[in-house]
Amino acid sequence: MDSIRNIAIIAHVDHGKTTLVDKIIQTCIVENLNKENSELILDNNDLERERGITILSKNISVKYKSVKINIIDTPGHADFGGEVERVLKMADGVLLLVDAFEGIMPQTRFVLQKAIELNLKPILVINKIDKENCQPDIVQESVFDLMFNLNASEDQLDFETIYGSSKQGWMSLDWKNPTNNISVLLDKIISHIPQAPNRQGITQMQITSLDYSNFKGRIAIGRVYQGEIKKGSEYNLCQNNNNYKKVKIKELYEFKGLGKNPIERINSGDICAIVGLDDFEIGDTITSLEEPKALPRIKIDEPTMSMLFTINNSPFFGKEGKYVTSRHLRDRLNKETEKNLALRVEETDSEEKFNVYGRGILHLSILIETMRREGYELQVGKPKVIEKEINGIKHEPFETLVIDVPSEYSGKCIEQATRRKGELLSMEPKGDLQHLEFLIPSRGLIGLRNHILTVTSGTAIMTHKFEEFKKHIGDIETRTKGSLTSNEEGPATAFALNRLQDRGRFFVSSSEIIYKGQVVGEHNRDNDLGVNLVKGKQLTNMRKSGSDDAMRIAPKTEFSLEESMEYIKEDEYLEIKKAS
Numbered sequence: 001m002d003s004i005r006n007i008a009i010i011a012h013v014d015h016g017k018t019t020l021v022d023k024i025i026q027t028c029i030v031e032n033l034n035k036e037n038s039e040l041i042l043d044n045n046d047l048e049r050e051r052g053i054t055i056l057s058k059n060i061s062v063k064y065k066s067v068k069i070n071i072i073d074t075p076g077h078a079d080f081g082g083e084v085e086r087v088l089k090m091a092d093g094v095l096l097l098v099d100a101f102e103g104i105m106p107q108t109r110f111v112l113q114k115a116i117e118l119n120l121k122p123i124l125v126i127n128k129i130d131k132e133n134c135q136p137d138i139v140q141e142s143v144f145d146l147m148f149n150l151n152a153s154e155d156q157l158d159f160e161t162i163y164g165s166s167k168q169g170w171m172s173l174d175w176k177n178p179t180n181n182i183s184v185l186l187d188k189i190i191s192h193i194p195q196a197p198n199r200q201g202i203t204q205m206q207i208t209s210l211d212y213s214n215f216k217g218r219i220a221i222g223r224v225y226q227g228e229i230k231k232g233s234e235y236n237l238c239q240n241n242n243n244y245k246k247v248k249i250k251e252l253y254e255f256k257g258l259g260k261n262p263i264e265r266i267n268s269g270d271i272c273a274i275v276g277l278d279d280f281e282i283g284d285t286i287t288s289l290e291e292p293k294a295l296p297r298i299k300i301d302e303p304t305m306s307m308l309f310t311i312n313n314s315p316f317f318g319k320e321g322k323y324v325t326s327r328h329l330r331d332r333l334n335k336e337t338e339k340n341l342a343l344r345v346e347e348t349d350s351e352e353k354f355n356v357y358g359r360g361i362l363h364l365s366i367l368i369e370t371m372r373r374e375g376y377e378l379q380v381g382k383p384k385v386i387e388k389e390i391n392g393i394k395h396e397p398f399e400t401l402v403i404d405v406p407s408e409y410s411g412k413c414i415e416q417a418t419r420r421k422g423e424l425l426s427m428e429p430k431g432d433l434q435h436l437e438f439l440i441p442s443r444g445l446i447g448l449r450n451h452i453l454t455v456t457s458g459t460a461i462m463t464h465k466f467e468e469f470k471k472h473i474g475d476i477e478t479r480t481k482g483s484l485t486s487n488e489e490g491p492a493t494a495f496a497l498n499r500l501q502d503r504g505r506f507f508v509s510s511s512e513i514i515y516k517g518q519v520v521g522e523h524n525r526d527n528d529l530g531v532n533l534v535k536g537k538q539l540t541n542m543r544k545s546g547s548d549d550a551m552r553i554a555p556k557t558e559f560s561l562e563e564s565m566e567y568i569k570e571d572e573y574l575e576i577k578k579a580s
Contacts, residue, residue: 004196004269005189006223008072008088008120010111011097016127020097020166021060021071023182025258028062028069059209059221059271061255064186070255070271086208086282086298088114090223090271093121093193095185096143100126100134100163100175102430104142105402105463109150116152122159123192125185129175130165133432136175160192196269203227203235205286206295210338211273216251220274222286225295229272229286230265237277238285238294246289250276281338303344303357304397304442304466307364307565308381309333310353312575315489315515320577321377326352329378332371343367357386359466361446365562372576379573383565385442387472394472399445400425401438403452405460410434412455420444421473439467443476447566482528483569484521486514490534497553500531508533509556519572522557 009017061070072087088094094115098108115122124143126136140161147157162185163175170178171185209221229235231252237245253260253273266272274286285294311317311326318324323332333345333354344357358364361383368380388395401422403413407429413436414424422440429435445464452460484504494510506521508514514533523529559567564574 003067004070005067005193006070006072006090006092006196006269006271007095007189007193008091008093008115009095009097010088010115011108011127016099016166017097020095020125020127020182023166023169024062024069024071024186025060026169027182027186028064059255060258061271062257065190067190068270069186069189088118088120089206089208089298091118091120092196093123093189095125095189096122096159097125097127097166098139098143099131100128100136100139101131102404103135103139104146109146109465112146113150116147116150116156119153119156121156121193122147123185123188124159124161125171126161126163126175127166129163129178130168136163160188162188199226199268201226202288202291202293203229203286204293204295205229205272206298207280207282207284207286208298210282216275218277218280220277220280220286221271222274223271224266224268226268227288228265228267229274231263234289235286236289236292237280238287238292240281240283240297242294244292245279247277247280247286249274303342303359303386305360305364305383305385306355306357307383308348308353309356310350310379310381310573312377312379312577314379314518314575316513316577318377322375322578324377328376329354332374332376336367340367360464361562361565365565368565368576369561372578375578377577379575380565381573382568382570383446385446388469390469395469396472397442398439398467398470399442399464400467401440401445401448401462401464403436403438403460403462404430404433405436405456406432407434409456409459410436413452413460416448416451416455417444420448420476433461440464441470441473441476442466450563450566480526482523482526483519483572484523484529484531486516486518486520486534487530487532488534489515492520492533493536494553495537496531496533496535500533501554503529503531505554505557506533507557507559510553519568 009021011017059070059072061068063069070090072091096108096112096115098104112122124140126139128134129136144157147159162171162173164171164178164182164185169182170180171182172179173184203224204226205222205224207220207222211219211221229249229252231249234246234248237247239245251274252263252266253275254263254266255261255271255273260273263272283297287293309329311329312321312324323329330347333356337343337345342359342363346355346357348355356364356367358367364383371378385397401417403417405413410427417436417438417440418424420440421444422438425437425439427434427436449462452462481504484500484506490513492508492510492512492514497506497510502524504521504523508520514520520531520533568574
């Protein structure tokens with residue numbers, strides 16, 4: 001049997017995890033690649049490519065010096081913590097990537113804490129050495145201090161440090177002496193990461209991930225903890241309520257390169273994919289028929305935010321969407337909970353409405369955007385934070401907010417954050433930027449990104465991470481301006497838009513079809529106002545020279561999905577539909 005190393009790559013968003021995995025793939029299995037070097041192989045989801053973040057964890061396997069290395073690429077954003085936590089269960093060690101300039105960020109702490117709790121051995125990779133003003137030695141010290149503060153063991157604190165640039169494709173033990181390949185890193189993985197233990201005894205394998213094939217149905221993915229799994233054999237499936245169910249392994253696959261390879265048996269320590277299981281959930285254990293013994297179920301951090309999902313009942317219902325009924329919506333949300341562990345769905349007293357609970361704005365917006373692209377048409381309400389009652393006192397979630405911004409804008413950022421009950425924890429220069437840290441209630445983050453980007457001319461970099469539940473802090477200032485709503489249905493006219501420009505800013509452009517009751521803009525004042533954008537110019541046979549030339553209409557305000565979710569009021573819905 002081959003010697004096996006199971007490693008997960010963890011880091012903050014955009015610190016280079018996926019790029020590094022791509023370089024490892026290119027180094028070990030170059031002959032199998034038919035892709036451009038500039039294209040990320042693992043981020044193959046359209047949303048992942050567009051946003052530049054990893055959303056779903058992925059498994060690949062490479063061979064280096066006769067050692068099999070199973071690599072798991074994990075999301076870096078705390079909103080996808082459900083993904084991070086369960087895939088780390090498959091690893092024996094982690095590659096901790098840290099940006100040589102940015103250093104430790106909120107999500108670095110989040111993912112590292114999860115790895116330390118699971119007693120995984122780390123290798124520190126200080127990436128992006130090619131950046132200007134980088135400070136690798138200081139970053140290395142700060143990582144050691146962080147691990148010490150997170151109660152890492154002596155063995156974990158004795159970590160190796162490697163420097164390099166994933167983008168340029170080199171790794172070295174000394175950042176001042178670049179190499180021309182990443183073999184230093186691969187050698188350290190073999191020597192430093194513990195070999196996957198070959199545990200003998202009754203079969204135990206926990207399902208930690210899920211794949212789907214149109215031809216084979218649901219595919220269970222996990223690591224064999226003990227014993228072995230054989231194709232064609234029968235086992236017990238231990239489910240959530242301690243029920244045992246007899247199952248048969250129809251097909252068995254090992255990971256090889258970027259794909260899967262059919263195999264007759266998998267020994268303990270290796271990661272595999274199984275076809276033929278019905279009605280399984282992530283966290284279930286496959287164990288022997290004679291002596292069934294389940295592994296502890298995966299614990300996931302609780303959701304901190306909720307949104308109301310309902311069917312679209314606007315006048316334009318069903319014009320662009322393929323799936324529009326409450327049954328479609330219910331089935332799709334239930335299907336999502338099977339693989340998205342951090343998501344919860346609750347039915348309400350109405351068959352058309354569902355409360356969906358997630359880890360944050362990004363977590364929920366990725367679900368909404370995925371459904372939109374699949375052809376679902378729906379409406380969502382304003383995001384709300386989840387509050388708890390502890391010892392009879394109302395508590396709410398608080399988060400650590402980090403803003404990196406040019407010095408001239410730091411005062412405006414502090415003003416915006418403190419206005420929303422944010423407490424400034426630290427303020428220090430980092431190169432040309434000012435590094436600000438706040439403790440802020442999750443409620444205060446709703447809509448904050450939009451304000452921060454406005455006052456900083458789009459230069460601010462903003463990240464946040466859930467910290468703890470604390471005593472409710474009182475009312476927070478929210479959007480104070482009212483809405484402009486349409487009084488009529490039909491195409492908006494340039495004449496009406498021009499005439500009403502002094503009333504506020506508009507979210508629609510000329511010739512755009514609107515319906516009665518639709519929010520078409522933001523009022524300058526705090527009250528809502530009905531406007532007629534359909535009214536056209538009264539034409540006569542008299543013509544005044546230059547009258548139309550004077551019309552100057554401001555361009556409509558465009559929002560991203562997250563900005564729209566944060567912007568709407570309590571009594572408003574956001575209409576989600578496929579673009580025509």
